[in-house]
Amino acid sequence: MSQRRQLGQQLRAVVKVLCVSDAPDYEQPWQSQGPINSVGSGVIVETSRGLRVLTNAHCVANHEFVEVRRYGKAQKVVASVEAIGHECDLALLEVDDESFFTGMAPVAIGKLPRLGDRVSVCGYPIGGERLSITEGIVSRIDLVCYAQSNRELLAVQIDAAINAGNSGGPVLKDGLLVGVAFQALDEGEQIGYMIAPPVVKHFLKDLEDGTADGFPALGVTAQQLESRAHRRSLGLTDDQTGGVLVKRVAHGGSAYNMLAPGDVLLAIEGEPVAADGTVELRDGELVHYRYFVSRRHV
Known part of the structure; x- marks a missing residue:
């Protein structure tokens, strides 16, 4: 084709x-x-x-x-x-x-794009009544604060223009949906964000039972352990270069009665947690450990 x-x-x-x-x-x-x-x-x-x-x-x-x-x-x-x-x-x-x-085929949801991938943003932004298509490059993949909820979830940053009216529009690559445009950073130029495919898939799968349960959170406030002296004071060896210190556990939260202040979180789902709180997403790309929690289903 x-x-x-x-x-x-x-x-x-x-x-x-x-x-x-x-x-x-x-x-x-x-x-x-x-x-x-x-x-x-x-x-x-x-x-x-x-x-x-x-x-x-x-x-x-x-x-x-x-x-x-x-x-x-x-x-x-x-x-x-x-x-x-x-x-x-x-x-x-x-x-x-x-x-x-009639005569319409749905767009299949693709995988999380990679840094440097070229994508197309489709939608109806301000400036006209007809469909607009702009192209951009994937420049960053990270947890981002979603303005609608103030919740940090996985998002993809692109340099394509995302304006009022673009919201909800598909971001396409190779015929697949690789994101949903949803917000931009006003303080910068050409900094737009799209909802990542794993978040879209999570939302759709969550609705299969007829109820939207949302995205889980660990309910933990943690401190980075980038100081070797601090790690030693907690009893960690010099070989244990990662981990974060649990400072607070939300009452009734996911980690309540499982973690306590003073614990050191060294790994999550078998993936080592670095001293700055990140884990490997794929091929050297890092993301905060909270993503490994939010991708689970309630």
Whole structure:
């Protein structure tokens, strides 16, 4: 299949998401802030319940009315929010009109891209009404604070432009979904972020039982052990160059009654924890040990 034809098939799975939301007024709880119209993006994916539109949670948060429109089509179709995960900033939309999916193939979810990979960001950002495609390079893979929930989860940094309206749009590589655009860093230039494939897969698998349980956390505050003298004072040998010191364990958390302040966490899932709290993700790429916890299912 030619690249042009493959791209055409992928574009048919890109969706414009139009939402009317009405957020509560927390200072005056007897009234709302009033309706707001917003535009986001989405992509058609296959789930255990059939074809759905995958988008960002913040695109449909406090929704009152949601419509979707396919690429190349003028007609808008009413959609309902089937599931929403504010923690990972993802949501699934259900479209009752089955004809909406006619002639459309869902985009399969690929693997976590590698540093230096070239990717394409598709969506409906500000600056026009039609579909926009920008290209960028994967520049970093790390835990990132998701603005929607203030939770640190795995994300991929790219240098492609991600603007308002791009949110929820697919990031593609070799015909596969390798990320979902969701936020940018205002303090820098050309610093955008996409939700990593493992997070997307976790969200979809989590919904297979009909309940969104979210992403687990260890519930531990830990201190780095980069000082040799500090490690020795804790009884570690000079050969034990890694590990982090547990300073606090959240009451009722995942590690409650399993870890205690003063313990040294040397490994997680058999992977050594370095003195700065990182573990090897793959081929020398490092990520904080919290990722190994959050990728588990509750």
